[in-house]
Amino acid sequence: MGKRRIGDRSDGTQIRDIDAMHYVMPLMYPNRCDNEAYMKVSVDITKTEDYIKKYNEEHPDNRIAIFDIIIAAMLKTLRLRPQMNRFIANQTMYQRNCITAAFTVKKEFRDDGDETLARIVAEDTDNLESISFKVREQIAKCKVEDDESTDAMNFIKRLPAKHVLGAVARYLDRHGWMPKSVIATDPYQCSVVLTNLGSLGMDIGYHHLMNWGTNSIFVIVGTKKFKPFYDKDGNVTMKRVIDLAVTLDERISDGFYYGRSLRLVQKLIENPELLEGALSKEI
Template sequence: MRRRFGDRKDGKRIRKGDPFFKIIPYIMKDRNDAQVFFDDRIYLENSEKMSRELRKQGYKVGFLHFVLAAMVRTMSQKPKINRFVAGRKLYARNDISFSIAIKKDMNEETPETTIKISFDGTETIYEVMERLNDEINKNKNLDTENDTDKAAKIITYAPGFLIRFVMWMFNALDNKGWLPKFLTDLSPFHSSVFVTDLGSLGIKSVYHHIYNFGTNTIFIGFGIKDKEQKFDRHGNFKNKKVMDLKVVVDERVVDGYYFAQAIKLFKKTIENPEVLLTPPDEVIIDNDI
């Protein structure tokens, strides 16, 4: 679909739909005014079984791959959660993108970096594994700085008052949709979902706030695996491996019922990941643009 007046480089203006959602950004001006917190428990039996099968085939795969692949599939079917608010206006994002903070090495002195990956909604678990692993491998080297790291370093050379001015200017330009594309491409704050994997740090999942700067609408956190004791349908007592997910969303983009249905689909997809072996039958387009 071609770009129309009022669209941004990274999203198309929402022109139809519930008029209430055109008013909400004037009531709740910042994302931290509009945060809603979800949590859910994921049963890992099927995803762990698939992980073992994929590893036998030589793939390097972990729970993070399933989170990304399941969210790509969810957004391909529930596109309205892939919206964002900028300058009090609502937009449908042009791609499905993830920002992920990674530690170059498990050491207190080792720096952290952020990677960013984009998808179009047609991807299977195989494409997600390939792109994520490639991006992690490129950024794990201690001597490597990606473009985001370099840009941040350049900004920090300036005195504090100038950094405040630069960030104010970036925010003002972004609200108008005038922030240069090379900056939004670099920025981890301009993506569909920010993901934090705390399992590698050995702690449980936490709720993480979404940022006022940028266009992130969803933040997903998960941590170490746990066990839940419960009876199965035959009355037998079993230990089941589980993972607790914490999700923070910007409620201004779509109503709670739609968000709830999307989270249910996300959970169902991770728990039944065989659907990720093949592309979706179709990628649904936001019908309010």
């Protein structure tokens, strides 16, 4: 990352050589929630499940799950496809300075069980093994203590004049001036937010983006199921699949770039051995 210039933020570098269309779109359509594109990816996990079984037999103390592979695949795609790691704030487009993933952890599986927020920061040298370790570490931590953002929100909750506080917070957020203690584990300040509905036995839905924060990608992971696949002769084969529902900010890139990026995600999940190398390793 080069020297910070006027117009840059602490979490992103302003894109100055942007084409005219992507320069104008944030001016015409300033709200992220008004510019959502929805895409669905069906992933054949036949080989993936075989890989997980073999991996866990060989690493009984460091087991992995399919959610780990999906997170690693998203992070590697963000590393190799940099437009996927951009965001728009205050009608300006930025390249994010780091690659992060966030997900919610339910402390107890009860209706009144508390939720807390987990956040993973990816390094170029990370691979599936290290990312899986970070996921396990975050889940274990979240089960026993609150995250920094939750602590900050609990403090804010006790303050008066909530509407004034809200207006100030939105202004600070728009300019990238929110205190780090408040947004330390805020999922909507991350590259990608993931939620694993499959772990609850639920199929995919679609989740909206937020005007708050900088997050431009939301991924819902559905339940595993069998689905028919047809070859060119019309023969049917039932395959084990998992569906991903992806919400994107369409102002950032075009459908061709997004489509190729999601095909890369699909390829990485279907061939998890490609995730054994560093995130920065080209595919």
